[in-house]
Amino acid sequence: MTSSADFRRTLSSDLARAVVRMVNDNGLGPGDALDSVKVLAARFDVAVPTMREALRRLEGLGVLEFRHGSGIYVGANAGRRVLANPLSPRPNQGQLIELLEARRRIEPPIAALAAQVQDAVGLAWMEESLARARQQIAERDDALWLTNLDFHRAVAATGGNGVLAEVLDSIVLIHADAQREILRLHGDAVEDYDEHARLAAAVREGHPADAERAAAGHLEHVATIVRARS
Amino acid sequence: MTSSADFRRTLSSDLARAVVRMVNDNGLGPGDALDSVKVLAARFDVAVPTMREALRRLEGLGVLEFRHGSGIYVGANAGRRVLANPLSPRPNQGQLIELLEARRRIEPPIAALAAQVQDAVGLAWMEESLARARQQIAERDDALWLTNLDFHRAVAATGGNGVLAEVLDSIVLIHADAQREILRLHGDAVEDYDEHARLAAAVREGHPADAERAAAGHLEHVATIVRARS
């Protein structure tokens, strides 16, 4: 299926590619500013609207970011290889379960890898997000769900593999708002924390099999909650 | 990390969102045509260049597709949740190995799921791509590498989980050209085929553990080839 044979080269797509190369060659990273649209248009010898269209295309991917009155900046997805579609339509119950079953398959082996590799930055991030969760539970902070997502991403980061981390980032971000709503209504914050802590301990102490089991158990638990809701 | 707190609503982003909703509401799928830019601009009551920028943003994501002189069509990524960044820069040796190690972790459990679920469409796709590979090997067709990628996607589809299939689609497409080059120079087409056939047999006959082992072995083999190249 799908022959990627047709390379429809257009000015807009070539421009976008050139801008990305320019960003990489200049060593720019997320948050850094590009030249103004006018300057870019002049440099690439095209009219301003044409330049803007090429830049908008990159904005769609999250590779660039427009700030009215300020400038155009490198976005969070620059250099990233796997992305979550920010425009995927609102999921129904079945799609949510499908998503959780996908996580159930992917996250355990990633947790096992984390326990093997124990990347230092990832470990620190993991502990930090756990501590933050403790505090937010105590303060009944509504932002807890974000911290919990962060924990899963931190575990993936501890595996030391950028592609896997990006994959996990993506699937965790899919329908994040829908997942939040469910867990806010039906989840148990303390139980969640305990499961995370168990997983963290297995990773910290270097027990891949335990980490894998902990991740699997945790996700099955979450899936049960989602399945059970009316 | 990363508070997604700033919702910078802009006309362009609202327009893009509205277009996506329109596509979904009208039940349009990949390949279907949208109204012309002029008509869309009139409908949303904005000027043509503004409309074009919003559409370009969606083109960046692969949700839309522009065809000069013909029209604007729904793209292959519409409705998809996980995407491969089509603009990720060319990888170095280390990044290729990282990618293969990611696949080594993700694909085996997916293969196991495929052997459990045995989705009919996926199975047919799998057999079809195997048959095509046989023919292309006999004819020394250069497009064989595409068929091989297709086989991996077919296995994921056989698992019946859309999210997992999209994840696999994405990571298989990352740096696909770079992978092709390596395998063309250092790979053994017949050996590749045999490993695929073994995996297919395990899936077909419903042996998850065998499928998992076959997938793992195959990817380790590929990784060895990539590591070995000078």
Added chain:
DNA sequence: GGTCATAAAATGATTAGATCACTTTATGAC
């Protein structure tokens, strides 16, 4: 000398209309 309101400059956002290029469809000759 430091602080803060104001003015000026830079930058992106949007609009308008015109012309060019490509694709598809309708027309008509053969």
Added chain:
DNA sequence: GTCATAAAGTGATCTAATCATTTTATGACC
């Protein structure tokens, strides 16, 4: 019925102007 041609539709690009937002420079005031 087939095929070349013309016409219409559509996207691509350009020019030029005006509006809105942000940032920086200015200078009065304390």
